[in-house]
Amino acid sequence: xxxxxxxxxxxxxxxxxxxxxxxxxxxxxxxxxxxxxxxxxxxxxxxxxxxxxxxxxxxxxxxxxxxxxxxxxxxxxxxxxxxxxxxxxxxxxxxxxxxxxxxxxxxxxxxxxxxxxxxxxxxxxxxxxxxxxxxxxxxxxxxxxxxxxxxxxxxxxxxxxxxxxxxxxxxxxxxxxxxxxxxxxxxxxxxxxxxxxxxxxxxxxxxxxxxxxxxxxxxxxxxxxxxxxxxxxxxxxxxxxxxxxxxxxxxxxxxxxxxxxxxxxxxxxxxxxxxxxxxxxxxxxxxxxxxxxxxxxxxxxxxxxxxxxxxxxxxxxxxxxxxxxxxxxxxxxxxxxxxxxxxxxxxxxxxxxxxxxxxxxxxxxxxxxxxxxxxxxxxxxxxxxxxxxxxxxxxxxxxxxxxxxxxxxxxxxxxxxxxxxxxxxxxxxxxxxxxxxxxxxxxxxxxxxxxxxxxxxxxxxxxxxxxxxxxxxxxxxxxxxx
Numbered sequence: 001x002x003x004x005x006x007x008x009x010x011x012x013x014x015x016x017x018x019x020x021x022x023x024x025x026x027x028x029x030x031x032x033x034x035x036x037x038x039x040x041x042x043x044x045x046x047x048x049x050x051x052x053x054x055x056x057x058x059x060x061x062x063x064x065x066x067x068x069x070x071x072x073x074x075x076x077x078x079x080x081x082x083x084x085x086x087x088x089x090x091x092x093x094x095x096x097x098x099x100x101x102x103x104x105x106x107x108x109x110x111x112x113x114x115x116x117x118x119x120x121x122x123x124x125x126x127x128x129x130x131x132x133x134x135x136x137x138x139x140x141x142x143x144x145x146x147x148x149x150x151x152x153x154x155x156x157x158x159x160x161x162x163x164x165x166x167x168x169x170x171x172x173x174x175x176x177x178x179x180x181x182x183x184x185x186x187x188x189x190x191x192x193x194x195x196x197x198x199x200x201x202x203x204x205x206x207x208x209x210x211x212x213x214x215x216x217x218x219x220x221x222x223x224x225x226x227x228x229x230x231x232x233x234x235x236x237x238x239x240x241x242x243x244x245x246x247x248x249x250x251x252x253x254x255x256x257x258x259x260x261x262x263x264x265x266x267x268x269x270x271x272x273x274x275x276x277x278x279x280x281x282x283x284x285x286x287x288x289x290x291x292x293x294x295x296x297x298x299x300x301x302x303x304x305x306x307x308x309x310x311x312x313x314x315x316x317x318x319x320x321x322x323x324x325x326x327x328x329x330x331x332x333x334x335x336x337x338x339x340x341x342x343x344x345x346x347x348x349x350x351x352x353x354x355x356x357x358x359x360x361x362x363x364x365x366x367x368x369x370x371x372x373x374x375x376x377x378x379x380x381x382x383x384x385x386x387x388x389x390x391x392x393x394x395x396x397x398x399x400x401x402x403x404x405x406x407x408x409x410x411x412x413x414x415x416x417x418x419x420x421x422x423x424x425x426x427x428x429x430x431x432x433x434x435x436x437x438x439x440x441x442x443x444x445x446x447x448x449x450x451x452x453x454x455x456x457x458x459x460x461x462x463x464x465x466x467x468x469x470x471x472x473x474x475x476x477x478x479x480x481x482x
Contacts, residue, residue: 005172005174005177005178005181006181007181007184009181010181010182010184010185011185013142013170013172013185014113014185014186016167017113017140017142017167017168017170018112018113018140020140020167020168021110021112021113021139021140021168025140025165025167025168026110026135026138026139026140026168027110027138029084029085029088031138031165031168032084032135032136032138033081033084034165035135035164035165035168035169036077036080036081036084036132036135036136037081038163038164039073039077039128039131039132039135039163039164040074040077040078040081041163042128042159042160042163043070043073043074043077044074046155046159047066047070049155050065050069050070050124050152050155051065051066051070052151053123053124053149053151053152053154053155054069054123054124054149054151054152056151057120057123057148057149057150057151057152057293058120058121058149058246058249058290058291058293059289059290059291059325060246060290061287061288061289061290063288064244064245064246064290068122068125068245069122069124069125070124072125072129072406072407073124073125073128073129073132075407075409076128076129076132076409076425076426076429077132079409079426080132080133080136080429080430083426083427084136087108087136087427087430088108088138090105090106090107090108090439091105091106092104092105093105093106093438095440096469097466097469097471097474098466098467098469099440099442100446101442101443101445101446102440102441102442102443103440103441104438104439104440104441105439106436106437106438106439107436107437107439108137108430108431108434108435108436108437109138109434109435109437110137110138110139110433110434110435111137111139111188111189111212111433111434111435112139112140112187112188112189113139113140113141113142113187113188114134114139114140114141114142114187114188114189114190114191114433115141115142115144115182115183115185115187115189115190115191116130116131116134116141116142116143116144116191117144117179117182117190117191117192117193117194117202118130118143118144118145118146118193119146119193119194119251120146120147120148120149120152120293121149121246121249121250121251121293121347122246122250123145123146123149123152123153123156124152124156126193126216127143127145127152127156128156129424129425129429130191130193130214130424130429130432131143131169132429133424133428133429133430133432133433134191134433135169136429136430136433137429137430137431137432137433137434138434139188139189139433140168140169141168141169141170142169142170142171142172142182143156143160143169143170143171143172144171144172144173144174144178144179144182145157145171145173146194147173147174147175148293148294149293153173154173156171157171157173183201183202183205183206184205186209186211187206187209187211188211188212189211189212189213189214189432189433190202190205190206190211190212190213190214191213191214191216191422191424191432191433192213192214192215192216193216193217193251194216194217195217195218195345196217196218196219196418196419199215199217199420202215203215213421213422214414214420214421214422214423214424214432215415215420215421215422216251216413216414216415216420216422216424217251217373217415217418217419217420218251218252218345218347218373218415218419218420219255219345219370219371219372219373219415219418219419220255220256220342220344220345220346220369220370220372221252221253221254221255221372221373221374221375221376221394222254222255222256222257222258222362222365222366222372222375222376223238223254223256223257223258223376223377223378223402224257224258224259224359224362224366224375224376224377224378224379224388225257225258225259225263225267225378225379226259226359226377226378226379226380226381226384227259227260227262227263227359228379228380228381228384229378229379229380229400230380231266231267231270232270232274234270234378234400235267235270235271235273235274236274237378237400237401237402238254238257238271238376238378238402239271239274239275239278239329240402241253241254241376241401241402241403242254242329242349242351242402243275243278243279243289243329243349244278244288244289245403246290247289247290247291247292247327247348247349248346248347248348248349248350248351249290249292249293249297249347249348250347250403251373252373252374252396252402252403252406253346253347253403254351254376254402255345255346255351255372256342256351256352256353256354257351257352257353257354258353258354258356258359258361258362258365258366259353259354259355259356259359260355260356260357260358260359261355261356261357264333264353264355267353268315268316268331268333268353271316271331272316272331275316275317275329279329283317283319283328283329284319284321284324284326284328289329289349291324291325291326292325292326292327292348293325294325295322295325297347297348298320298322298325298327299322301320301327301346301348301349301350302320302322302327303340304340304341304344304346304348304350305318305320305327305330305341305350307339307340307341309335309336309339310332310335310336310339310340310341310352313332313333313334313335313352314330314331314332315331315332315333315353316329316330316331317329317330317331317349318330327348327349327350328349329349329351330349330350330351331351331352331353332350332351332352332353333352333353333355334352334353334354334355335352335354337354359384363391363392366392370417370418370419371393371394371395371415371416371417371418371419372394372395372419373394373395373396373415373419373420374394374395374396374397374398374403374405375388375392375394375396375397375398376397376398376399376401376402377397377398377399377400378399378400379399379400385399393416393417394416394419395413395414395415395416395419395420395423396411396413406425408425409425409426409427410426411425411426412424412425412428413425413428414428450462450463451463458477461473461477462474462477462478465477
């Protein structure tokens with residue numbers, strides 16, 4: 001029988017990790033590299049076990065597990081190993097006449113002991129990716145995997161305990177009780193991936209200790225389809241980004257489509273054709289699609305699907321089987337804006353299409369809702385691309401594809417407004433777990449009497465000129481010119 005995690009355990013855990021951090025265990029370049037290489041070994045040597053756990057938890061196809069979780073993690077680790085020395089190096093900063101002679105730099109220092117609370121939909125990627133940033137930045141870290149993906153949580157605990165330094169990296173499994181006890185501790189940063197509802201709870205707990213947070217949430221990510229597009233490729237990419245990414249159970253999954261009344265029938269016909277090509281005439285039997293994570297989420301999606309004003313609007317799909325936790329790809333046309341499906345993030349295989357009199361109306365529809373984690377546009381119109389990128393506020397914008405920005409470590413990944421705060425990936429992960437410390441080195445040479453009392457009008461003029469970097473005025477004062 002597993003030992004119950006209690007308040008004393010949480011307190012002891014924090015004490016032990018704090019001692020390790022204060023002793024400098026995590027600060028050296030060598031320690032950081034050694035831990036990153038161990039994470040690389042986990043990806044290289046245990047991929048079959050990871051794929052199996054993901055199948056147990058979510059019915060994920062091997063391709064999605066290997067490519068969208070393990071391969072992306074490998075890339076993150078490789079980049080961190082390659083760039084870590086550069087990331088750790090101080091950045092030179094300019095000085096001014098006020099501080100002359102002096103030099104300045106910005107030093108990235110680890111925050112301390114950090115908590116990562118991850119999600120169930122991509123349980124390996126969303127657990128280890130932020131841990132890569134925390135380790136790269138030199139922190140001690142506790143990972144709390146999601147209990148809704150128990151096979152993945154168990155495997156993460158086993159592998160990280162086996163490979164990583166237990167004095168500085170720990171995994172705590174469990175559910176609400178364990179998470180609550182962890183949140184009562186004073187962390188130096190909390191990184192959470194999940195729903196906005198739990199995000200608010202995390203933020204309230206963090207506020208008690210003035211702990212900074214990164215919240216990777218979600219929202220209703222819109223897809224705008226212009227008639228000036230390559231419709232076949234557009235539809236294939238939407239399907240791959242919706243049903244081909246964990247069957248819609250992804251934070252950046254398309255949540256609804258906006259297109260014109262005139263163009264909608266063509267979009268629907270193309271989607272039906274490509275969905276059948278991808279998943280066959282009976283998608284419920286397809287092995288290339290994940291299942292719903294558990295019965296609670298299945299029931300939540302069923303409630304959305306069965307709402308009368310919504311079920312009447314189904315134009316494709318709608319089949320479901322609670323025993324197998326399967327729901328077929330389902331498309332709706334013009335559901336009511338106040339229906340459940342348009343009031344909350346879907347996080348499943350349902351996709352409503354809303355029609356507009358003209359595409360210009362899409363901006364008002366998107367603006368009327370909380371800012372999403374992602375917004376997508378399909379068009380060949382250059383002016384529309386530019387306007388969309390400049391005026392739509394979202395965590396990220398992708399033109400003519402879905403979700404691919406996630407794979408670019410040169411781009412920050414994060415939300416805005418209700419879709420989250422803070423960002424990570426690549427160097428942004430390192431920065432998320434670092435404090436940018438200002439350091440100024442001042443010489444004893446050239447000590448100026450003008451900064452010390454007694455004050456005079458001449459000192460005032462000279463100091464103002466120095467602060468404003470006004471060389472002409474400096475010379476005037478020094479030469480005694482009025």
